[in-house]
Amino acid sequence: MTLLNVDKVGKRFPMGGILSRRHVDAVVDVSFALEAGRPEILTIIGESGSGKTTLARMILGLETPTEGAIVFDGQSVADIRSRAARLDFMRRVQPVFQNPFEAFNPLKQVDRYLEATARTLLGLKDRTAIDAAMDDALQKVGLSLREIKGRFAHELSGGQLQRVAIARALIPNPSLLIADEPVSMVDASLRMSIVNLLRDLRTNLNVTVIYITHDLATAYYFSDRIIIMQKGHVVEQGPARVILDTPEHPYSQLLKASVLAIDNPGRGELELADRSVAELAWSQTGQGRLVERADGRSVRVAGSG
Amino acid sequence: MFAVIRDLARYNVEFAAGTLLVGIIVIFALASFFAPAPPHLIYVVPPDMPPSTTYWFGTNSRGQDLFWQLSFAFRNTLSFGLMVAVISRIISITVGLLAGYVGGWMDRVLMFFNDIFVSLPVFPILILFYFVLRSNLDMFTLALIMGCLGWPFDARLIRSVALGLRHREFTRHAVFSGMSARKIMFEEHLPYVMPIVFATAIANMIWSIGLEVTLAVLGFTNINVPTVGTTLYWANNHSAMVVGVWWWILIPVVLIVILFIGLFLLTVALNEYIDPRSRLRRIGGA
Amino acid sequence: MAEYKNILTVSGLKAYYKLDHFGITREVRAVDDITLSIRENEIYGIAGESSSGKTTLIKVLAAAIRPPLRIVEGSMTYRFGDKVIDPYKAGKDEVDAIRWKNLSYVMQGSMSVLNPVRRIRKSFEDFAFRPMGLPTREFWGRVETHLKRLNLSPDTLNSYPHELSGGMRQRMTIALATVCQPQFIIADEPTTALDVVVQKDVLVMLRDVQKQMGSSVVFVTHDMSVHANMADRIGIMYAGRLVEEGPTRTLFTAPKHPYTAHLVASLPRIGDRSPKAALEGRPPNLSDPPPGCRFHPRCPLAIDKCKVSVPPLEIVGESHRSACWRSDDVRPLTRFEGVREETL
Secondary structure, three states: OEEEEEEEEEEEEEEOOOOOOEEEEEEEEEEEEEEOOOOOEEEEEOOOOOOHHHHHHHHOOOOOOOEEEEEEOOEEHHHOOOHHHHHHHHHHEEEEOOOOOOOOOOOOEOHHHHHHHHHHHOOOOOHHHHHHHHHHHHHHOOOOHHHHOOOEHHHOOHHHHHHHHHHHHHOOOOOEEEEEOOOOOOOHHHHHHHHHHHHHHHHHHOOEEEEEEOOHHHHHHHOOEEEEEEOOEEEEEEEHHHHHHOOOOHHHHHHHHHOOOOOOOOOOOOOOOOHHHHHHHHHHHOOOEEEEOOOOOEEEEOOOO | OHHHHHHHHHHOHHHHHHHHHHHHHHHHHHHHHHOOOOOOOOOOOOOOOOOOOOOOOOEOOOOOEHHHHHHHHHHHHHHHHHHHHHHHHHHHHHHHHHHHHHOHHHHHHHHHHHHHHHHOOHHHHHHHHHHHHHHHOOHHHHHHHHHHHOOHHHHHHHHHHHHHHHOOHHHHHHHHOOOOHHHHHHHHHHHHHHHHHHHHHHHHHHHHHHHHHHHHHOOOOOOOOOOHHHHHHHHHHOOHHHHOOOHHHHHHHHHHHHHHHHHHHHHHHHHHHHOHHHHHHHOOOO | OOOOOEEEEEEEEEEEEEEEEOOEEEEEEEEEEEEEEEEOOOEEEEEOOOOOOHHHHHHHHOOOOOOOEEEEEEEEEEEEOOEEEOOOOOOHHHHHHHEOOOEEEEOOOHHHOOOOOOOHHHHHHHHHHHHHOOOHHHHHHHHHHHHHHOOOOHHHHHOOHHHOOHHHHHHHHHHHHHOOOOOEEEEEOOOOOOOHHHHHHHHHHHHHHHHHHOOEEEEEOOOHHHHHHHOOEEEEEEOOEEEEEEEHHHHHHOOOOHHHHHHHHOOOOOOOOOOOOOOOOOOOOOOOOOOOOOOHHHOOOOOHHHHHOOOOOEEEEOOEEEOOOOHHHOOOOOOOOOOOHHHO
16 A cells, blocks of 8 residues: 655746746656555755755645656545645645744744644544643643643744644644654754654654655664655665665765764864766766666666666 | 733833824814714804804804814714725735735736726716715715725735735645634734734825815715814805904814824834834744 | 964953833843953854854954944953954944954855845955955956965856855855955854755865965854864853853863763764754743753753852863863763774
């Protein structure tokens, strides 16, 4: 049984005015599948402009793919139009946003988002049932309703807010969470708490997480599979540890080489990463094809597919 | 809300002065409920008496006590201004938030009508209505017509704020919390446009009262309803300046100027309050 | 102990925000009693999370404070060669004279320096022409030499900022900030908004230009892995105070403050999947900080003393200061396998 099937998905944005018909291919030919009943953390890595956020928005139904199809649990995401169908989709797929300070209306209490979710997505009417659902979700992220009720966003830290946001996403018991850079705006001392939380969600609550980031270190820390994207194309995808330990595609190697090592603090030799190899590989294999390797990964190589 | 008003009054001179001036006029208008005679009766007092201890504002050539006459006039003028403001606010908020939040074709259609309304010449249209409706043109109908003409600029302003809010992450968060479009517009976004609504409401009152005075002075309204405009119309009709009944013109003009200055000062104070950064800092955020 | 020449000496500096909003007065002690000195020819990293006061501190160092931020106490002295200047005691002309020439600034968003509607050439003219005081031809000659030295093409001068990538823009702002060969450069999160690959390029460039010119750089970022690769010394800020300061290697391998130990330990690394613990609690509110040591509510080592009295920043080793009552009990939480003791 497939939970999510992303099949040869592409997104082309029109650029410029009416006269100059130009296009930008944000995402080109991306395919992967998530199995139901086998929770995992799938990390999508890329720099800005790699198309990773566009891909996430398409999975959430916020953009329509121009090529291919995204099928969630037997239903094409692009065909979800009625409000009932959307609500049903949102019961099973939920996002976690990048900036926890932006994700809550600063003029409103944070618990209203949890309450709205419990009311509309769970269909609860009864006050005590709503509170129980909210408290239950907050307990899962290590908070309680008592701490959160009636608080404004500015009264909580970035880490707490991100937990509240994750708790809200958990209220309808979704099977898939899509987290777009969820820790990049969270303070250093609180960052690992969010990362650990996402890991625990997979392990203990059977939630599959699509984690979108440019940070290879956290990706290595907790992901099962990774997809590395360059300019809208997948250049390497497969088991996380295998790829990050020994990246094969030049762009993956470049990304890994660019991670600031802390193994030799204060003595680190900061050397200029060689971009040209990755650029050369791009010019040769950009339109190439993905081939599978014995260790489970696929790598883009030159040649026509 | 009360704490905000109290703090504004204590720390903002414009707000205090504006409240004082508008307050004086409002109390003066409310006094009409205790008037000794209804406003449409004429020759209830000796005509053309200058201001004195008996007749504070003097009497006019039609034998009416100007104090009570103007009290009625300001009551009508103020409620007219408020009616126009409320009607046009309802339209501008709805149009602005819908266009901004829903976007797409809704935005294009609404802004198309918005632009038509912006370009309509208000004054000739009002005169046209007067000629069509004649005596049927009562206060409320006029307020309704002006309310329907006075929203487009403010709707555009509200739309621009709502456009910005639509792309904020908390709006997407609200969508994924299952909130309906109506709930997002009127509960998540409305608080952000409320300060604009208040400030433009006052500007709108100044606009509508000024226009009503102009129309009335020229005799294009129901002249039997006492308003600031019709008071001036009757004064002009009786050549008040020529026969030396100067108080019939001077006093209403002074009072309307006081009202306008008061309303203007309130707009200035509210504009300062609107600045969202200072607002957030006040509630302890940012 | 080795003798160093200091370019900047800050002692007992307190800078508070006094906020007055319609009657509610709040005092935010963003920089509270900071004493530090920056040596010649070093990169001094300042680390801290949000509301640690690091942004305020660099505003103070850059002599760019505006009300409601005020210097409440303390002094700050720059020494540029023979010229000794306290920007808060000197006149406006004197401060303007050192700006850009002796003291310059690399900001987080490159767009705030480069005028978006003018060619980059114009920005160079606006900022650097007057401080350099050279005839036009020599000035452009100097600018081009400088760009070439930084591996940037002088043709880039003719571009508009939006025509360049984010990394290239940030490199141009660094070039702009360093073209007058300033002795002191303040870099405020210069790579935070950049992608990993570009970040490294920019860091390498900044480090190279520092080496070439021998200037001092104050480098501010919350990212400890950047500090590990850039800084010679690091100062760790927490809730408006400096809680630990020392050579980079020492801070990573033998921290003497539990906060530092935690920051280092929570860094994820490729090749390491061991569970990393997160620090509980939240950074304190600067308008109402906890009494005693401001870290005590989150500190695993806290004792009763920490709740009532503020630990002073005391010397705990060579060039190493820590503000913790239990600094002797702090143990590093991470092992550095690359650390070979003989190289220390």
